Amino acid sequence: MSAVRLLVGTRKGLFILTSDGARRDWDVAGPHFAGWEVYHCQGSPAAPDRLYASQSTGWFGQIIQRSDDGGRTWEAVGNQFPYDGLPGTHQWYDGTPHPWEFKRVWHFRPSPSDPEAVYAGVEDAALFRSADGGRTWTEVSGLRKHPSGGAWAPGAGGMCLHTTLMDPARPERMFVAISAAGVFGTEDAGRTWRPLNRGLRSEFMPKPDAEVGHCVHRIAMHPDRPRTLFMQKHWDVMRSDDAGESWREVSGNLPSDFGFAIAVHAHEPETVYVVPIKSDREHFPPDGRLRVYRSRSGGDEWEALGEGLPQSHCYVDILRGAMAVDTLDACGIYFGTTGGQVYGSRDAGDTWAPIVRNLPAVLSVEAQTLA
Template sequence: MANIGEQSGTTYLLAVGTKKGLWLGTSADRANYVFTGPHFLMNEIPSIGIDTRNRKTRILVGVRSEHWGPTVSHSDDLGETWTEPENGAITFPQDTGAALERVWQIQPDSEGSPGVVWAGCEPISVWKSTDGGEHFELNRGLWDHPHRPEWGAGFGGAAAHTVLPSPTDPNTIHIAMSTGGVYRSTDAGATWEARNKGISAGFMPDAEPEFGQCVHKIARDPNNPETLYAQNHHGVYRSDDNADTWNSIADGLPTDFGFTMLTHPRRSGTAWVVPIMADSERIPPGGQLAVHRTDDAGASWTRLSDGLLEPDFNVVLRDAAAVDTEEPAGVYFGTRGGTVYASADEGISFTAVLTQLPDVLCVRAAVVEL
């Protein structure tokens, strides 16, 4: 595979984390990619963050070794070299009696908070870095929350898998976890409140509890920070009041189960999901993989499958999908069968850019200057 550094100018970066390593690709047209990898061969890569603030590009990856355990590594030269703090980027304080199991989410904050990077981890916890993701501090407000003893583990583990800092209010942060649901802080993480009203938990004795929902992924509207979208373990929802209440937008989808939720980088009302049959099947409906897009905030959905393999019985996991910030927006996702697709036209058509990888766990995309 060619050296990424051979390219220059405006470039599209695609990062793919798998059960056995990381692949990094660049492209001039979002269809033909030059990839390097695998980086971190035989290590699980469940999370990736691409930080392009200040016209610099830092790639952060959650790395999990069966022998050495989990950590966060970063590269400032598109993967040519990697740096890991000597004592680990994320280490639980001794008084917690806990040990890090997996880094599920790496999320750079907004342009107004340079250097701030968030991480969501297993056991369920949220961490904040102020030095670009080199060292993280445990958020004690969430760790000491009275609900924590009752948070459970989803099928993949006990995951704080989504961290959404508000782009306009540095005090507001939303997180989602499996299982536990959506929580919101309005005081920069000092305290947290469950915000799940309207999200069903039909698998529990109380179908609408305060918390305990298995929310698979949430995403924020690009223009109205108080509008959020959620893919639940059965249920697709939208909130227009900062997650105080949620309303179903699943009508028009072939199934309300799935793992992914993406929103457009600029246009309100546009979101993408990948429906999966559940609970006894866990495959795309009829073995026909497809992305579904709404352009009216969930009032209707359009099925998109041009360029996707048929049939395909593989699932797309919660972080194995991404959008970029180009116009039109690029849409990307990878399957547990090891195929990675790219679309340069918001999902109207897809091209397979990688095949026969290990299980794809995480996909991230960005527009960068080389």
């Protein structure tokens, strides 16, 4: 009997939502780490009960928690993320140099084959790797030492490495996204990196099509099509068909092309989901109507999906890490809101229902499909 487990990171703890394959009735466990922010929790594809969670606060800093029983019990592991060598400076909001300082872990990418191996994307933007289940962390420093590193600058949410993608057939090929530097790619497991931002255009920048400086909010990939990438940029929904070498806009008929989250259907590589947000000044859905938009053609043409979602007086936001899909035959899709709701669809977005309504603001959602 299959089951689905949702890992929901919030402003005040981690919640774990579980259901059988029918996905009608959900058990809600938590909060784990009550009172702490959990930016992300992710399971190992190689050992699904191995979870990694990022627990942090401004008071007490960063804790990394690890579970080997699907989140019932936890063990704090290594919380030191030393930058390689003298960290140097990046650019601050006002354009002045600012020392690189570790603040928190935004994102985990466990290895597809080794439960002990995991990448962590952090703020200030850098990539770290652990080969011992999170006990020790070593910077993958070729990324931050790219010649453009000193010119990277934070977005409003901080200068964070918030997304990593890995080609499942070639794990040495990875993509990362940094706000507000852009997308970078490696073909050699992190030794060398290149900016992959050709085709992006950000009007707020002095040079709108510069090689780096773009506020990429999220990137997504279908595992069967690792050369096709989708992006929700600050403004604009984008697509690449050449592993990030070039991008084209596919915003099409979206009511707003601002947003944070983007996801790809588990079985249809050309079916993509976004949640349009009104603007970068008004972080809520257009017209107060919460609607997911789905394209079945890889972008350009989008349909609104609102059945079961609030269609009036809704002013929540859906953050960049807060949407995920399961891999059951009828693809399930889930997202969390800053209002503390987690919504789920058992039919690829046609209809929605709340799973839980009153959690703290949701920062991230991951879906595990369990045998």
